Amino acid sequence: MKHHFDIFTKPIPRRSFLKGMLGVFAVGSMGVGRGYANTSSSNIRLERVTITIQNLPPAFQGFKIGLLSDLHSSPIVPKEHLQSSAELLMAAEPDMIALTGDFIGHTFRFPGEPYHEFDPQYVADIVDAFSGLKAPHGLYGVLGNHDFWSGPEAVEVLVREFETGFGVQWLRNRNVKVERGGDSIMLAGIDDYWQDSCSPGDALQGLPPDTVRILLSHNPEVNEILYDWQEIDLILSGHTHGGQIKLPFIGAPFQAGVRQRKYMEGLAWDGDRQTYVTRGVGHLVVPIRFLCPPEVTLITLV
Ligand SMILES: [Fe+2]
Incomplete structure (x- = not known):
């Protein structure tokens, strides 16, 4: 069963939203004044994360996956910021690149409101900013809630322009084999967890046994509907922004799109299954x- 809560996410009552935002603005103005706004391109951090996978095939030892998520190309996230993230990732020389959604859109959606207004310029901006993304084992993408909330036309344009613009292969409820030096692993992806079109069953169908399986899912709480028999080794996610705003000693005051705080940022465990959530x-x-800088991630499998 899917659950929808809190701020970055599903419709919330307008009054609670406004109260919350007053707090955000108060903290935000303090932050800007002290230079902790954390949104400038120079604040983007490259997080290098090593993840141990049981039975990783020898040829994938040291395999590097670049992870970019929650770009939100929009009037408040300029093309230069997106371009800096792409350059930072390319300097780290990833073997493969995963893009885990929320490419466009920058506002919440209140109950009963229609799709976000869609301006193709922001797709053009991100395609331009990402035109230098390349990796020997390819670029793979899944869509986030804000992409869907931008409407069917936005999804159509995004999918097409990312394919033709910089060669993204979309994992919309399907899987592919990634081969290297005679070995292989399986990579799957799903439409955003909150969409009716999200289908882990289709995404994981036909996977050969005894293969390492990595799933791209914008929302880490897809873990709620995965069962042991599906034997996913690693999920790569975003969606939370790490909370976007954190307070000293308290951490993120908002749940930021997830019910379980363990999925807010970094590595989480569900049995043997690991989920990495980028900010x-x-x-x-x-x-x-x-106190929550933007993140570009380089994951090394061992
Ligand atoms: Fe999201």
């Missing part, structure tokens, strides 16, 4: 991050 590159609603 992402862009931001929502206000051009402010506080």
Whole structure:
């Protein structure tokens, strides 16, 4: 069963939203004043993460996956910021690149509101910013809630322009084999967990046994509907922005799109299954991050 809560996400009552945002603005203005706005391109951090996978085939020892998520190309996230994230990742020489959604859109969606207004310029911006992304084992993408909330036309344009612009292979409820030096692993991807079109069953169908399986899912809480028999080794996600705004000693005051805090940022465990959640590159609603800098991730499998 799917659950929808809190701010970055599903419709919330407008009054609670406004109260929350007052707090955000108060913290935000403090942050800007102290230079902790954290949204400038120079604040983007390259997080190098080593993840141990049981039975990783020898040819994939040291395989490097670049992860970019939550770009939110929009009036508040300029093309230059997106371009900086791409350059930072390329300098780390990933073997493969995973893009885990929320490429466009920058506002919440209140109950009963229609899709976000779609401006193709912001797709053009991100395609331009990402034109230098290349990796020997390819670029793979899944869509996030904000991409879907931008409407069917936005999804169509995004999918087409990412394919023709810089060669993204979309994993919309399907899987592919990634081969290297005679070995292989399986890579699957799903449409955003909150969409009716999300289908882990289709995404994981036909996977050969005894193969390492990696799943791209914008929302880490897809873990709620995965069972042991599906034997996913690793999920790569974004969606939370790490909270986007954190307070000293308290951490992120908002649940940021997930019910379980273990999925807010970094590595989480469900049995043997690991999920890595990146803080992402862009931001929502206000051009402010506080004690929560934007992230580009380089994951090394061992
Ligand atoms: Fe999201």
